[in-house]
Amino acid sequence: MKAPSTSANLGSGFDVVAVAHDAYFAEAYASVGSGCGVHVKFKGFDPGSDNTVTRAFVRLFDILGICRGVEVEVVNNIPVARGLGSSGASAVAALAAFLREAGMKVDPRIVVEAAGHGEAAAAGSPHFDNVAGAALGGAVVITSLNPLDFVKFSPRLTFVVGVPDVPPTPNKTKLMREVLPKSVDFKTYVKQISRVAALVAGFARSDPALVARGMADEVVEPARAPHVPGYSRVRKYVMEAGALAVAISGAGPAVVALVNEKEADAVRSAVLRAYAEEGIKAEAKVAQIAEGALET
Ligand SMILES: Nc1ncnc2c1ncn2[C@@H]1O[C@H](COP(=O)(O)OP(=O)(O)O)[C@@H](O)[C@H]1O
Numbered sequence: 654m655k656a657p658s659t660s661a662n663l664g665s666g667f668d669v670v671a672v673a674h675d676a677y678f679a680e681a682y683a684s685v686g687s688g689c690g691v692h693v694k695f696k697g698f699d700p701g702s703d704n705t706v707t708r709a710f711v712r713l714f715d716i717l718g719i720c721r722g723v724e725v726e727v728v729n730n731i732p733v734a735r736g737l738g739s740s741g742a743s744a745v746a747a748l749a750a751f752l753r754e755a756g757m758k759v760d761p762r763i764v765v766e767a768a769g770h771g772e773a774a775a776a777g778s779p780h781f782d783n784v785a786g787a788a789l790g791g792a793v794v795i796t797s798l799n800p801l802d803f804v805k806f807s808p809r810l811t812f813v814v815g816v817p818d819v820p821p822t823p824n825k826t827k828l829m830r831e832v833l834p835k836s837v838d839f840k841t842y843v844k845q846i847s848r849v850a851a852l853v854a855g856f857a858r859s860d861p862a863l864v865a866r867g868m869a870d871e872v873v874e875p876a877r878a879p880h881v882p883g884y885s886r887v888r889k890y891v892m893e894a895g896a897l898a899v900a901i902s903g904a905g906p907a908v909v910a911l912v913n914e915k916e917a918d919a920v921r922s923a924v925l926r927a928y929a930e931e932g933i934k935a936e937a938k939v940a941q942i943a944e945g946a947l948e949t
């Protein structure tokens with residue numbers, strides 16, 4: 654099964670918003686046998702024995718009250734530790750592959766809950782945005798954390814994803830969660846919820862201008878931007894090239910710009926030019942909203 658890359662947060666929607674895009678995909682293959690226990694083989698990046706996939710299966714079996722003998726192979730083509738939901742997508746793809754092989758249909762919320770808890774292996778704490786996007790596709794808004802629930806939208810949005818080729822930071826997402834402020838003042842809180850409202854309204858109306866308004870953020874981004882290589886130059890150049898908005902993709906270092914189709918190529922070139930002037934090798938892709946692993 655395939656699970657798409659995702660850009661979580663999208664500015665103001667920290668931990669509750671993610672978009673799935675066709676920039677990259679993680680794939681997983683599963684076989685189900687007798688016995689009880691999961692063996693995971695990673696092709697490419699191997700995170701080790703305590704990984705999001707294994708933890709997601711433990712949580713899934715616990716929720717369902719079952720145990721199966723499962724062999725899983727993960728082929729993850731989503732750049733690791735770049736802010737593209739790589740660890741979450743590998744867990745979602747693996748769970749989806751298992752469920753298909755086992756002939757099981759479960760509530761998508763169970764898959765998202767299991768994979769979201771698996772994220773603690775990568776981020777230090779569970780978060781459900783990336784995995785909801787990877788599972789459902791489209792633009793997903795977490796509407797309740799306990800009990801977990803979410804709403805999927807299918808807006809027609811085009812992005813440019815810029816991925817700097819920098820050494821992956823161990824525990825990157827965990828470290829980028831530790832730099833966040835512990836509180837915000839009330840005036841900032843009100844501005845931020847209006848931005849999240851703009852994200853949701855923009856998804857519902859498929860209105861890029863509204864989504865762009867919601868991609869502004871004055872809480873998470875200022876805390877993280879200093880740790881994102883080349884971000885201020887990339888931000889400047891993509892907006893000059895006609896992007897509607899730009900944000901750190903997830904916990905970074907990748908960036909995600911929202912564009913109109915007609916400016917997509919110019920914005921992609923601007924991303925590459927900015928990184929080149931920073932002396933950073935990078936990749937940039939024009940990406941569309943993608944379907945999720947549970948949709949295919
Ligand atoms: N499947 C995984 N299980 C556990 N840790 C992972 C997994 N994939 C990556 N990691 C580690 O978790 C951190 C964040 O990586 P990752 O989740 O891939 O970032 P992102 O979600 O931004 O793509 C990195 O330190 C990486 O080494």
Ligand SMILES: N[C@@H](CCOP(=O)(O)O)C(=O)O
Binds near residue numbers: 669737739
């Ligand atoms: N909401 C999380 C999203 C992390 O996304 P990732 O793609 O960097 O794992 C956060 O911002 O910490």
